[in-house]
Amino acid sequence: MFDTSKRSNASAGWTRGYDLIMASDPTLTVCSDPAALAETAANLIIDAATEAVRERGRFMLCLAGGETPRKTYALLALPAFSERVRWDRTWAFFGDERVVPPDHAESNYRMAHETLLSRVPIPPAHILRMRGEEADADSAAAAYAASLTEVFGTRRGELPRFDLVLLGLGVDGHTASLFPGSPVLREVFRTVAAVHVAAAQIPQRLTLTFPVLNAAARVIFLVAGAEKAKIVKAVLSDQAVLPAAMVRPTDGELIWLADRAAAALHPIGGAR
Numbered sequence: 186m187f188d189t190s191k192r193s194n195a196s197a198g199w200t201r202g203y204d205l206i207m208a209s210d211p212t213l214t215v216c217s218d219p220a221a222l223a224e225t226a227a228n229l230i231i232d233a234a235t236e237a238v239r240e241r242g243r244f245m246l247c248l249a250g251g252e253t254p255r256k257t258y259a260l261l262a263l264p265a266f267s268e269r270v271r272w273d274r275t276w277a278f279f280g281d282e283r284v285v286p287p288d289h290a291e292s293n294y295r296m297a298h299e300t301l302l303s304r305v306p307i308p309p310a311h312i313l314r315m316r317g318e319e320a321d322a323d324s325a326a327a328a329y330a331a332s333l334t335e336v337f338g339t340r341r342g343e344l345p346r347f348d349l350v351l352l353g354l355g356v357d358g359h360t361a362s363l364f365p366g367s368p369v370l371r372e373v374f375r376t377v378a379a380v381h382v383a384a385a386q387i388p389q390r391l392t393l394t395f396p397v398l399n400a401a402a403r404v405i406f407l408v409a410g411a412e413k414a415k416i417v418k419a420v421l422s423d424q425a426v427l428p429a430a431m432v433r434p435t436d437g438e439l440i441w442l443a444d445r446a447a448a449a450l451h452p453i454g455g456a457r
């Protein structure tokens with residue numbers, strides 16, 4: 186179904202704030218095609234959910250937006266997969282959202298709701314939606330940060346630790362709504378920020394920031410398609426400090442799932 190090749194980095198670090206963080210090594214798993222990637226991702230999500238509920242009594246899942254996760258969410262919603270998840274013990278969050286109403290075609294919430302959340306028995310109160318419909322994006326970001334604190338029960342200065350964060354990769358190296366050159370890349374205190382991305386189809390967005398992404402127990406990137414091959418090579422070969430390369434959980438696992446087309450230019454992914 187796919188070739189698994191561990192890609193171990195020398196423990197690369199980077200400076201965040203005033204200290205060098207030695208981070209986890211990313212592993213690259215190459216799946217034969219988008220369907221195999223979705224199946225691999227769905228099984229990894231179930232594994233993470235099973236472990237989290239067993240060890241902590243609940244599964245705190247952060248969903249990715251964009252188009253790539255659709256296949257994974259739709260598969261996860263099928264009984265053969267969804268019946269292996271304790272949805273009553275699962276909470277669903279979002280890594281980012283476009284500032285649009287939840288029924289808008291470009292809403293990440295709408296995509297996740299259509300493909301997954303409306304098809305599984307997750308309690309509605311366990312779905313924490315970023316309120317993209319709010320006119321004041323900064324207050325929407327602050328409200329979401331407050332909801333993270335409340336649901337995770339974190340104390341002042343403590344970061345919410347997701348059991349699993351799903352992320353996508355843009356062709357420019359962005360992830361969530363953390364885009365190259367954005368001031369939010371240097372955010373070290375806020376967990377959620379409103380950003381304006383002039384080049385994006387929907388410029389106004391809400392996004393989790395690196396502190397909370399890098400506090401996660403596990404991060405999985407889902408990347409598919411030949412158009413991503415160049416950026417996968419750039420991000421994973423440390424050629425450039427791109428936003429996606431700055432996601433390095435300080436005490437967690439980092440998994441890159443790519444289909445063959447997206448991994449084609451990567452030394453491991455292209456090897457046959």
Ligand code: 6PG
Binds near residue numbers: 282
């Ligand atoms: C968003 C996503 C974004 C996405 C990448 C990849 O709101 O746009 O959070 O980070 O994951 O742009 O998008 P595709 O999966 O559609 O290629």
